Amino acid sequence: MILIGRDLSPFVRRTAIVLALSGLAFERRKLASSKPEDLVEIKKLNPLGRVPALILADGEALIDSNAIIDYALETSESEVALCPADGPARRQVLRTSAFAVGVMEKGVASSYETLTRPAAKVHQPWLDHILNQITEGLTVLEKLAEERVFKLDPDPNLGDVNSVVAHDFITLIRPELVRAAAPHALPALSRHFNKLPAFKNNQWQPNKS
Template sequence: MKLIGMLDSPYVRRVAICLKLMKLDFEHESISVFRHYDEFAKINPVVKAPTLVLDDGQTVMESTVILQYVATLAGPDERIFPSQPEHWTRAARLTGLALAACEKSVQIVYERNLRPAEKQHEPWVDRLNGQLHAAYRELEEELAAAPLPIEPDRFGAADVTVAVAWNFTQMFLPEIVAKAAYPRLQAFSESAEQLPAFVSTPAV
């Protein structure tokens, strides 16, 4: 399999780390949806990162859909989704909040970097900032109620997504989301970033 996309995307990085945790063989091709648009379009005409190219040439896109697919290929000891129904609710909640934080972070970055300054709409940015902080407040409360694991053999897709989302926001928007405001998220992310699957998958 081939994973297409840049690791500075939290969605691409999320998939790459999970693939490593599941011990699945894959190749990573750093193709940008911006700088290499035509090259990406030859692989997936939708030009959507991440894209997973299967061994038979078919493509799958959207990080959650990709993870749902590759989870069917992993061995019983490399599960990234809960096997017990009662654990699904929290995993789904954590994932939804973390993906919302990713989405709002990306939207703010795009608004700043892609839209001309004279066309940026501050009320829209203020709304994004509010939604971003709301997602992280909810995640901070979830971690206060029940800490996430730091052992690599206990990491699931939800845990990866939380750590990757926080890291992305801190890379690009540290002046908007202060580390000190969310100490549990910061501590968890720092621990996660020391794990081999994270270290070997830098967000650059």
């Protein structure tokens, strides 16, 4: 299998981590939709020009991180389930994931506002609204992480993956928001799981990807 996309995208990174934790072998093609020559290749797999995409062994292409992660969970070769099959534990993992993915989405939206628009075209009230959503999301994730860090399992669940990726992404693109929120449990969660190969080997490295 071949995973398309760079780890700068939190959606690509969370997908890569889940594939690795699921024990599935895959290669990387770190294409960027922001590069015209890469976009041509990406659109052959996803006409929307979005990453990630996963090319299966038979040539089928899966698009969107949710679909790829669902495939990884379905075909996982790991003995440890990233998401409980049912009950309150499953709902808690999915709830945490929903908040974390929301933070990722708003982080990407904030980047579009400031990096792709001329300064005179940025609508500051809208940007402030997006940044506030990120801050509120980080606050929720911090509270959830406080409950998690005191009973850390050696194996992360899907909520942990998404929380760490969201924290790391916002720390990268909006460090002032993380400093203002002054979280403690969320960075601790990040440090703990980023020691694992699945996380460590799928991090944004500007000079390599």
